Structures are given as structure tokens and as C-alpha cells.
Amino acid sequence: MKTIALVTQKGGTGKSSLAVSLAVAAQEKGLRVYVIDLDPQGTAKNWFERREAETPEVATIDASQLKAALTALANQGYDLILLDTAGVNTPATVSAMEHADMCLIPARPSIADIEATRPTTASLTKLGKQFAFVLNQCPPGRSIRTNDAYRVLQLGGVVATASLATRTDHIDALALGQGVTERDPQGKAAREIRGLLQWILNKMEGAADGNKKARVA
Ligand SMILES: Nc1ncnc2c1ncn2[C@@H]1O[C@H](COP(=O)(O)OP(=O)(O)OP(=O)(O)O)[C@@H](O)[C@H]1O
Ligand SMILES: [Mg+2]
DSSP states (O other), X not given: OEEEEEOOSSTTSSHHHHHHHHHHHHXXXXXXXXXXXXXXXXXXXXXXXXXXXXXXXXEEOOGGGHHHHHHHHXXXXXXXXXXXXXXXXXXXXXXXXXXXXXXXXXXXXXXXXXXXXXXXXXHXXXXXXXEEEEEOXXXXXXXXXXXXXXXXXXXXXXXXXXXXXXXXXXXXXXXXXXXXXXXXXXXXXXXXXXXXXXXXXXXXXXXXXXXSOOOOO
């Protein structure tokens, strides 16, 4: 079982949107997926309440229960857990970072989002955690702004080569309790999320097993 946390102290960067759409895309690949919502705002939990399908399940728990919850999910045979966290630094965010195999830091291609990643990357470096920036809500198509943001973020760590554009599918999917791959399976947002998921899975395999190929589960 692998655990991915979405973390950054900036609100609105796309932590919850990525958590739910990555969860759905991973499930479509055949993985057993569970989402833990550690944000009192409950965006992922509310998404699940609007959702018709019963999986991937979303639960809200107190940070003090995280370790036990992850052990229980591993015993139940889950492959992938996504931890959604609040846009402010809370004990739950620290706990999510501690328990994650990989932390994703979504950032829009703006100086404010990039600056806001610094306390998070400092904490993750201290904890010795693998992390990657994900550029989200980029202008569609090639953009100097996205390229510049990519280069600046690269100075602070690994940047996912799969970035996500601003697409209405993300807004609609969140409202409908869907992933973007369900909202429009052939759409651009779906293609981008699948690309990001594959990038993350490859990265985690590499981290766990050096150059060996291994399943994520
Ligand atoms: N790629 C995208 N294209 C279009 N809209 C997006 C995209 N990603 C996120 N959004 C929208 O941006 C808003 C903020 O996204 P989201 O709630 O996922 O951010 P967050 O980081 O979880 O915020 P918070 O810190 O408040 O929890 C939402 O309205 C969401 O629908
Ligand atoms: Mg959120």
C-alpha cells in the first residue's frame, strides 16, 4: 500500500480536486483506493456525499487516528490512500506528511503559490519525505508563465512533468461527485489526470525499489 498526501499552506491550489480525481483515475486502473479527508472544511467528504458510486470511499478522521486507520486499510488490502489536507499548517497536515510515502504540492503558476510552498518543502525536507510539485490551473496550451513557474519550482525540488491546465471539467466533477475521468473520459482534463497519476506511480516505484519495476500495491 502506498500513501500520497496533498499538502501546501496555500488555499485553492487544487489539493482536494486532485485528491478525488486521482483517486477515481487510480480506481479505474484497477487499484483499491481510499481517501482520507483531514481538512475540517470537508471538500473531499462533501464530494463523496454527492457521489452516486460507493467507491472510492472518503472518510474524515482525526489526525490522532491516522496511523491506526492506515494500518487497518493496509490489512484490508487497499493499494493506494490519498490524504487531503487543509490549506493551513495544522497538526493534521504534519501527521499526513509523516505518514505519506509521497507528498504532492499543487501550485498554480503564480509567485504567491510558489512562495507559499516554502514552509511545506522545509518541513518535508526535515522529515526526509519524497515530494513533488504539481503545476495546476495552468493556462491551457504552451505558456511562458507555466514554463517560468516550472523552472522556478525546479530550484526547490522535483516538479511533475505532467501539469494540469485550468479546465471546467474539474469544477463540474467536484460539483457532481465525479472524477474528471468520469466527467469526460476522453477530455483533456481526464488525459492530464491520467498522465499525472502515471507519473506519480512511476516515481513511487522508483523510490521504493531503485531501478527495479514493482507494483504500487
Ligand atoms: N485544474 C483546474 N481547473 C479548473 N478549476 C480547478 C482546477 N483545479 C482546481 N480547480 C478549482 O479551484 C477551486 C479550488 O480547488 P480545491 O478546492 O481543490 O483547492 P484546495 O487546495 O483543496 O483548497 P483548500 O486549501 O481551500 O482546501 C475549486 O473551485 C476547484 O474546482
Ligand atoms: Mg481542499
